[in-house]
Amino acid sequence: MDPLQFIISILLFLILFFGIGFILNMLLKTTWLPGLILYPIVVLLIVSEVPLGAYFTAPGQSLAHLGEQLTSLLMVDYVILSAGFIGALLSGLSIQMLRARGYRMF
Template sequence: MDPLQFVISILLFLILFFGIGFILNMLLKTTWLPGLILYPLVVLLIVSDVPLKGYITNPGESLARLGEKLMGLLMVDYIILGAGFIGALLSGLSIQILRARGYRMF
């Protein structure tokens, strides 16, 4: 991967998940929902080629295939996905700070 593409991907995932998490935190009046629940589901959809229904109907095979896919990722992929996770956590932290300072969101 080109270094410039790598840096842009990191910033894109960080900002994208921060923005999505911030909006969801405001609308749902939660603090950590995007970071703890929604982000892993998005990563599951990005990495896995198994439809979500497969995890319910055939969990053993679906989880085994997910494990193989996760083991096949490169370090670059883990860093980019980690940047998205940091963005989701920062959105929760920023909402928490804003609420503590008296800002009401919706």
């Protein structure tokens, strides 16, 4: 992967998940929903080729396939996905900080 493309991918995932998490935190009035629940589902959809419903109908096979897919990722992929997770966590921290300082959102 080109180094410039790698840096842009990191920034894109960080900003994308920060923005989505911030908006969801404001609308749903939660703090950690995007980071703890929604982000793993998004990563599951990005990494796995198995439909989401298969995790409920055939969990053993689906989780085995997910494990294979996760182990086949490159370090670059892990760094990019980690940047998205950091963005989701930063959105929760920023909402928490804004609420502590008296800002009311929606």
